Amino acid sequence: MLCPSAECQPARHPPSPAVLLSLTLLLPWAAGSTLNCHMTCVCASNIVSCSRTNLTVVPVGLPQYTAVLDLSYNSITRLRAEWTTVKLAKLHSLLLSHNGLTFISTEAFLYVRQLRHLDLSSNALRQLDEYIFEPLEQLEVLLLYNNHISQIDRSAFSGLVSLQKLYLSQNQVARFPLELVKEKTRLEQLILLDVSSNRIKVLPIQELQALPAWIKNGLFFHNNSLPCSCELYSLVAQWHLRHLSSAVDYKDDHTCSLPGLQKATVNIFDLNRDYLNCSSMKAADQEAYLGQTLVLNCDTRQRDMAKAWMRPGNMPVPPDGNESVVVLKDGNLQISPVVLEDSGIYACFATGQVLNETIYVSVRVHNFTLAGGHDSMNTAYTTLVGCLASVVLVLVYLYLTPCRCFCCPGCCRAKAHREDSVHSSALSSTPSHGEPSGRAGLARHVAFIDPKELQGQNGKVSPGAAGEQCEPEDRRDGNRRKTSDAESVSSVCSDTPIVV
Numbered sequence: 001m002l003c004p005s006a007e008c009q010p011a012r013h014p015p016s017p018a019v020l021l022s023l024t025l026l027l028p029w030a031a032g033s034t035l036n037c038h039m040t041c042v043c044a045s046n047i048v049s050c051s052r053t054n055l056t057v058v059p060v061g062l063p064q065y066t067a068v069l070d071l072s073y074n075s076i077t078r079l080r081a082e083w084t085t086v087k088l089a090k091l092h093s094l095l096l097s098h099n100g101l102t103f104i105s106t107e108a109f110l111y112v113r114q115l116r117h118l119d120l121s122s123n124a125l126r127q128l129d130e131y132i133f134e135p136l137e138q139l140e141v142l143l144l145y146n147n148h149i150s151q152i153d154r155s156a157f158s159g160l161v162s163l164q165k166l167y168l169s170q171n172q173v174a175r176f177p178l179e180l181v182k183e184k185t186r187l188e189q190l191i192l193l194d195v196s197s198n199r200i201k202v203l204p205i206q207e208l209q210a211l212p213a214w215i216k217n218g219l220f221f222h223n224n225s226l227p228c229s230c231e232l233y234s235l236v237a238q239w240h241l242r243h244l245s246s247a248v249d250y251k252d253d254h255t256c257s258l259p260g261l262q263k264a265t266v267n268i269f270d271l272n273r274d275y276l277n278c279s280s281m282k283a284a285d286q287e288a289y290l291g292q293t294l295v296l297n298c299d300t301r302q303r304d305m306a307k308a309w310m311r312p313g314n315m316p317v318p319p320d321g322n323e324s325v326v327v328l329k330d331g332n333l334q335i336s337p338v339v340l341e342d343s344g345i346y347a348c349f350a351t352g353q354v355l356n357e358t359i360y361v362s363v364r365v366h367n368f369t370l371a372g373g374h375d376s377m378n379t380a381y382t383t384l385v386g387c388l389a390s391v392v393l394v395l396v397y398l399y400l401t402p403c404r405c406f407c408c409p410g411c412c413r414a415k416a417h418r419e420d421s422v423h424s425s426a427l428s429s430t431p432s433h434g435e436p437s438g439r440a441g442l443a444r445h446v447a448f449i450d451p452k453e454l455q456g457q458n459g460k461v462s463p464g465a466a467g468e469q470c471e472p473e474d475r476r477d478g479n480r481r482k483t484s485d486a487e488s489v490s491s492v493c494s495d496t497p498i499v500v
């Protein structure tokens with residue numbers, strides 16, 4: 001990679017006085033002539049460097065074997081379709097930074113389809129039109145930082161199937177380009193997206209949390225105009241806990257603006273203590289119920305790593321697994337059915353070319369099943385039966401025992417009250433997504449299933465010393481299941497004529 005970091009600048013080649021003199025004599029370029037390397041640019045085998053030569057247009061007659069073309073620090077304000085009239089099939093790096101570029105033709109890259117590195121940084125671009133980079137199927141690095149880009153067409157980057165790094169910082173982008181990283185629409189090879197120092201006001205926090213760690217690791221969004229919130233705090237704090245570069249390397253630049261009159265800009269990492277009293281971020285256990293199928297995610301910072309698992313008590317999981325424990329194709333560990341002994345701290349050892357990682361997942365198995373954990377029809381059925389039974393009881397109560405109520409109004413109210421609380425607890429088991437305290441939502445749900453069992457859960461199992469490094473596990477799956485359960489409960493009950 002020629003220019004792996006956002007900070008690096010294209011190589012500068014100060015031209016010799018002789019070159020400068022001859023340049024002034026030769027301008028403007030005679031169309032069709034071959035580039036006289038000796039007189040105008042500096043050519044070194046397949047490198048053509050015309051940096052800082054006061055060019056206003058791209059010189060014509062570039063040699064067809066050119067692999068690197070450096071046009072930085074000039075005054076080429078427009079990149080027209082016909083900037084090169086010959087196919088430059090060998091060109092892999094085109095450097096156009098510091099030119100005051102305001103316009104790029106949608107056909108500008110038709111003749112340079114082999115480009116792997118394109119530097120358009122520090123120019124005056126305002127928008128990126130649709131399909132503008134489409135011919136560049138080999139492009140790996142695209143530098144667009146320090147422009148005036150405020151509009152990015154949703155298909156501006158389509159076709160960039162090899163793109164790995166996209167630098168968009170220091171622009172005026174107001175919308176987070178979620179489509180570039182989200183599953184299904186994302187650029188398949190993208191491992192770095194820098195939208196820091198822009199004007200983004202809304203971050204799709206839940207979608208970002210759902211991304212695999214190898215994308216989040218290279219997702220830079222600091223120094224925008226984000227409003228402070230505890231969700232934002234928990235996102236950034238969680239990424240920091242995972243040692244993701246985007247949160248660790250720019251810790252001091254992760255700022256947000258406080259709501260209300262103050263409008264002060266504060267560091268996101270201070271939100272829990274000083275400003276919003278957000279609850280501090282701790283690594284969370286993954287919870288499971290007896291008989292469930294549990295998948296432990298080995299969510300590594302790097303893609304395509306070799307993964308091996310260790311069960312609690314340093315028992316290695318055989319690569320082929322056995323009936324109950326299987327390492328899936330993607331390196332995740334599947335335990336099915338879950339038994340009490342599966343509780344504990346699991347370790348995933350991931351080895352890659354650049355780094356090795358160990359990821360700890362702490363699992364807590366509840367000593368009861370989540371009714372119908374794997375078939376929700378069953379749950380719905382039991383719930384329906386439960387609801388109908390309640391209806392019958394209520395009807396019996398209302399119509400068959402009127403006199404007792406007259407006789408004993410106190411007991412009547414007490415009875416009604418009990419009935420009441422059963423239903424309100426059933427109906428109030430709302431889905432708990434978006435809530436930082438997923439455990440509270442869980443407890444509420446559990447309370448409906450079996451209040452007695454809950455009491456045993458009050459003494460939370462502490463993950464112990466190793467828990468410090470443990471993974472904050474993504475419990476979306478659990479949440480979704482809870483959600484659908486809760487929905488099935490309320491949808492079934494809301495059809496029944498209970499008005500208590």
Ligand SMILES: *[C@@H]1O[C@H](CO)[C@@H](O)[C@H](O)[C@H]1NC(C)=O
Nearest residue numbers: 015019020023024052053054
């Ligand atoms: C470019 O223009 C500047 C200012 O007009 C001048 O000082 C400099 O010598 C020029 N450089 C070349 C290579 O012509």
Ligand SMILES: *[C@@H]1O[C@H](CO)[C@@H](O)[C@H](O)[C@H]1NC(C)=O
Nearest residue numbers: 170196197198199223224253
């Ligand atoms: C933050 O962004 C603003 C523009 O949005 C820029 O002027 C400033 O230099 C940036 N600060 C840092 C620390 O990058």
Ligand SMILES: *[C@@H]1O[C@H](CO)[C@@H](O)[C@H](O)[C@H]1NC(C)=O
Nearest residue numbers: 271272273274275276277278
């Ligand atoms: C945060 O909590 C402290 C003490 O618990 C309290 O004094 C302070 O007012 C709270 N701050 C906010 C912004 O709620």
Ligand SMILES: *[C@@H]1O[C@H](CO)[C@@H](O)[C@H](O)[C@H]1NC(C)=O
Nearest residue numbers: 315316317318322323324325
């Ligand atoms: C599967 O392997 C683990 C050790 O890796 C062992 O503890 C467990 O008992 C095995 N299960 C069966 C059903 O063989």
Ligand SMILES: *[C@@H]1O[C@H](CO)[C@@H](O)[C@H](O)[C@H]1NC(C)=O
Nearest residue numbers: 350351352353354355356357
């Ligand atoms: C990762 O671990 C393997 C085996 O333990 C070792 O051979 C390799 O050098 C390690 N790689 C790095 C980058 O530390």
Ligand SMILES: *[C@@H]1O[C@H](CO)[C@@H](O)[C@H](O)[C@H]1NC(C)=O
Nearest residue numbers: 340341366367368369453456
């Ligand atoms: C699990 O719960 C059952 C009763 O619900 C009890 O008999 C059993 O001892 C419990 N097991 C453990 C390990 O707590």
